[in-house]
Amino acid sequence: MRTELAELALALFVERGYEDTTVEDIAAAAGLSKRSFFRYFPSKEDVLFGDVEDLADRVADAVRARPAGEEPWAVLHAVLREWEARIHAAQWDMAALRLIESTPALRARLHQRRDGMRDRISTALRERPGTGLDTFTADLLTACAAAAIDAATREWLRHDGTDDRGELVDRAFTMLAPGP
Structure with a gap:
């Protein structure tokens, strides 16, 4: 799930820009809650550097x-x-x-x-x-x-x-x- 979430986030970052993509956007695109996102990654940056x-x-x-x-x-x-x-x-x-x-x-x-x-x-x-x-x-x-x-x-x-x-x-x- 971490890998899939990271790939999804990267696609959103490339499409929308890093600053314009929120944790909520990533979580919603993955069908997760914001809280669930933070179970996998402590921050938005950690999606790339985890x-x-x-x-x-x-x-x-x-x-x-x-x-x-x-x-x-x-x-x-x-x-x-x-x-x-x-x-x-x-x-x-x-x-x-x-x-x-x-x-x-x-x-x-x-x-x-x-x-x-x-x-x-x-x-x-x-x-x-x-x-x-x-x-x-x-x-x-x-x-x-x-x-x-x-x-x-x-x-x-x-x-x-x-x-x-x-x-x-x-x-x-x-x-x-x-x-x-």
């Missing part, structure tokens, strides 16, 4: 599971290359990404959620055995990795989803790779 925390935990677990001795930047590249498609496929298609990019409230919420995700990933990077990373370095590497993913996503959108997302991620990580 699974981000779960994904963040799974990505952080993947960071922790990488081989000991692997350089932190290589860890982030490998994990985010693998998860990038899953993160966007799980929730955001082209219409949703364009909606988020064009709606200030949604962009702000996305950045808030990404901050939480970066914190979890940064912590996981520091917790890897033998890394000895300080908080500043882990945060900086994680922020750079997020910038790489963001740039790859924006480029993908500019080309209407025709570019290979994985290649864009690889290109961004290569360009931002820390020097020796």
